Amino acid sequence: MKATVVATFFGVFLTCTYTAKEATKKAKKAKLYVPQIDCDVKAGKIINPEFIAKCPPGCQDVKYRVYGTDIYASFSSVCNAAIHSGIIDNTGGKVLVQKVAGHSGYRGSFSNGVRSLSLPRWRESFLVSEGKPRKGVTYPSTLEYSSSKSTAVKSEPKKTEQDPKDMKSADTANTSGKASDEGDAVHKEYQTTPVLTPTTQMATTTPTPTTTTTDPSTTVPQPTTTAAATRTTAAPAKARPGLHRVRDMGSSSVHPAYASVVAAAASAQRQEPIATFQRAASSPVHLAMEIDSWKPGLSIFDTGFSSKEELNPKPLESISQGNQNCKVDLSFLMDGSWSIGKRRFQLQKRFLGNVAQALGISSAGPLMGIVQYGDDPSTEFNLKTYVNSKDLRNAIEKIQQKGGLSNVGKALSFVNKNFFLDANGNRGGAPNVVVVLVDGWPTDRVEEASRLARESGINIFFVTVAAAAQSEKQNVIEPNFVDKAVCRTSGFYSINVPSWFSLHKVVQPLVKRVCDTDRLACSKTCLNAADIGFVIDGSSSVGTGNFRTVLQFVANISKEFEISDTDTRIGAVQYTYEQRLEFSFDKYSTKQDVLNAIKRISYWSGGTSTGAAISYASEQLFSKSKPNKRKIMILITDGRSYDDVSVPAMAAHQNGVIAYSVGVAWAAPDELEAIASDPAKEHSFFVDEFDNLYRYVNQLIQNICTEFNSQPRN
Numbered sequence: 001m002k003a004t005v006v007a008t009f010f011g012v013f014l015t016c017t018y019t020a021k022e023a024t025k026k027a028k029k030a031k032l033y034v035p036q037i038d039c040d041v042k043a044g045k046i047i048n049p050e051f052i053a054k055c056p057p058g059c060q061d062v063k064y065r066v067y068g069t070d071i072y073a074s075f076s077s078v079c080n081a082a083i084h085s086g087i088i089d090n091t092g093g094k095v096l097v098q099k100v101a102g103h104s105g106y107r108g109s110f111s112n113g114v115r116s117l118s119l120p121r122w123r124e125s126f127l128v129s130e131g132k133p134r135k136g137v138t139y140p141s142t143l144e145y146s147s148s149k150s151t152a153v154k155s156e157p158k159k160t161e162q163d164p165k166d167m168k169s170a171d172t173a174n175t176s177g178k179a180s181d182e183g184d185a186v187h188k189e190y191q192t193t194p195v196l197t198p199t200t201q202m203a204t205t206t207p208t209p210t211t212t213t214t215d216p217s218t219t220v221p222q223p224t225t226t227a228a229a230t231r232t233t234a235a236p237a238k239a240r241p242g243l244h245r246v247r248d249m250g251s252s253s254v255h256p257a258y259a260s261v262v263a264a265a266a267s268a269q270r271q272e273p274i275a276t277f278q279r280a281a282s283s284p285v286h287l288a289m290e291i292d293s294w295k296p297g298l299s300i301f302d303t304g305f306s307s308k309e310e311l312n313p314k315p316l317e318s319i320s321q322g323n324q325n326c327k328v329d330l331s332f333l334m335d336g337s338w339s340i341g342k343r344r345f346q347l348q349k350r351f352l353g354n355v356a357q358a359l360g361i362s363s364a365g366p367l368m369g370i371v372q373y374g375d376d377p378s379t380e381f382n383l384k385t386y387v388n389s390k391d392l393r394n395a396i397e398k399i400q401q402k403g404g405l406s407n408v409g410k411a412l413s414f415v416n417k418n419f420f421l422d423a424n425g426n427r428g429g430a431p432n433v434v435v436v437l438v439d440g441w442p443t444d445r446v447e448e449a450s451r452l453a454r455e456s457g458i459n460i461f462f463v464t465v466a467a468a469a470q471s472e473k474q475n476v477i478e479p480n481f482v483d484k485a486v487c488r489t490s491g492f493y494s495i496n497v498p499s500w501f502s503l504h505k506v507v508q509p510l511v512k513r514v515c516d517t518d519r520l521a522c523s524k525t526c527l528n529a530a531d532i533g534f535v536i537d538g539s540s541s542v543g544t545g546n547f548r549t550v551l552q553f554v555a556n557i558s559k560e561f562e563i564s565d566t567d568t569r570i571g572a573v574q575y576t577y578e579q580r581l582e583f584s585f586d587k588y589s590t591k592q593d594v595l596n597a598i599k600r601i602s603y604w605s606g607g608t609s610t611g612a613a614i615s616y617a618s619e620q621l622f623s624k625s626k627p628n629k630r631k632i633m634i635l636i637t638d639g640r641s642y643d644d645v646s647v648p649a650m651a652a653h654q655n656g657v658i659a660y661s662v663g664v665a666w667a668a669p670d671e672l673e674a675i676a677s678d679p680a681k682e683h684s685f686f687v688d689e690f691d692n693l694y695r696y697v698n699q700l701i702q703n704i705c706t707e708f709n710s711q712p713r714n
Helices: 002-029 078-085 164-176 183-191 256-270 284-291 307-311 338-359 389-397 408-418 447-455 470-475 481-485 500-514 544-558 591-599 610-620 646-654 669-675 690-710
Strands: 050-055 071-073 093-103 122-130 329-335 367-373 378-381 432-439 458-465 494-497 530-537 569-575 579-583 630-637 657-664 684-687
Touching (some): 071 093, 078 093, 122 408, 329 338, 329 408, 338 367, 338 432, 367 408, 408 447, 408 458, 432 500, 458 500, 494 500, 530 544, 544 591, 544 630, 544 690, 569 610, 610 669, 646 669, 657 669, 657 690, 684 690
Parallel strands (some): 458 494, 630 657
Antiparallel strands (some): 050 093, 367 378, 569 579
16 A cells, blocks of 8 residues: 555656656747848837847848947947858848947958948947847837837836835835935945835825824824825836925925935935924925025136126017027926925925026927926937927917936936937037036936937037035035036036026027027037048159149048037148158137148158058048047048058058049049949049039038938937
8 A cells, every 4th residue: 555655756746857857848949039120220219138039031231331340339230240250141130139339449450341441439239149049038029119200208207116015124125325426326225225106296196104202393193004005007116315405395296105214314414403394385484495595706707707697587589470580499407306395396386487488499490399307317309290380389378297317317328319300300500408407416427428429419508407515415426526527617608596486487598599500619520520631642744733623622521510629620642652641630710720730731742652641641640539529531632642541541441531532534433443442432423624523512511411421310
């Protein structure tokens, strides 16, 4: 009997083990569904940080641009980058893509039939490898694409509701932790705070906080740690850390239980009674708090304008037909954080409405969109949503507060990547301007995000309200954050207002600044963002008369650009067997000085060593180019070179030089194509005689601008 029981038990055990193994095998054999992408899909358009995708056949084409070698800029075609790296061929196949950080430079190369291009810098990179899943990594069966439509951008981020049993320990971790100077450390500290769900309307439901019977001015109610927080349509909000300014809780839309946590943290930081934050908004003491920062003898605004202009703003001008003298594309970053409170959020909306009225919104004048930021940014509406001030003001009135922290750096990164797109109404020829409204100070770092935005040609203005008092400065994550963010630190790009109740006074001064397009130093176009080096053939076959014609051609191109030490710069090299630096990029900073210098170039005469001239120009001109400038070489020659041109040209391309070749008479077509950047047909020109050079001035400039506008914005 005993043996029978043992045998039966052993048989059941073997059966269960076999069944489990078979189930495991089936699970392992379950095929991963691999989503297919098109040849023109860029890595930056896919939000997933790591994914496997299937490329179709036929992606090996110059129209699918690739930037970099081994590590590619996210502006590159995923499939053509995979072909360039040798992971797949032109028949297509599966590719594993991993997003990595941006690089300061991407080297172009020719590999597997694909010519990749060089790029000075880009904000995000990616790696490609064989399309096999890595162990322990779950890959999406559907890829998430970044959308240019505001409705998609506006979707609220998913938040995780915290288990009630963990809230007490999380709260302890938050209040005991010290604020770190590093942004990531601060972010981690924020994540330890309990997540409570505020109601959409304050009168709807009220969770039951656990309170004591002592005087409320000295004792802080503690929120319940049960699941009493009511779920509503409002997105859950993270509790504010102590280092973030807390004001106007009485008039705020913050949940009462949530407000008590915030008030406790604020009290610990600022050593002020809790009752200070719980007074009604209309009380005399509350109003006194709003205006106590106005001190006699204190300059009201830190500006580049006269105090008379700032203190006496003109009445708002209603421009029914739009202000055609102010053609700018504007994005306002409005502060939706909990620190601002409900009342001040309304003041901010009123200010934005007044700005819209004063600007005179129109399709022929200024266009304005709004991004609200808190924990995460979202587009309220883009540039093309409203084309008159009345509709725009009505839309502003309907904006609801997001809540959360004041993550300005994240908002600037979002705008740089997503806002100024053609699909959102960006007009290209109009300067891009961002105006950041911030209550107190940001809760993340802004320097790096601002730098990338400035290099993208975005003019950043800051309007800071109620800046940190001396006792609060220790809580500011990034001291002097405004100076680190704006284009110039002269005061033109920054306005500080002591109180939200005084914000209306800066409407006209701000409008005047953003419309002063001559002073918008960060705007980059194809005509003001390059270092252009002319490499001029001075060989004997050219002759004196034709050489003067070549110089006129050089001058005609140069005068179309905006020339200064901060805009486009011009340099020139003349060559025969030898080379001569006629003038460097930093020699002349005005257009007239450059044109005069071109006229003074004397004809040299000699042989034709074009390859050596390209190497010389790379060393003497382009090695000294500014990092944020596009390096453009325009080489003019009338004959075949005595030396090789392909190797020096390729070296120049790999160093980020965009090369245009212009051949006359006996110039060799194969050499012109070798010198020119890809695609050669857009970068090389040929005329049968010198007198016809003028015909290609406009075409060459047009090609430069077309390429500029099709390349990454930074």
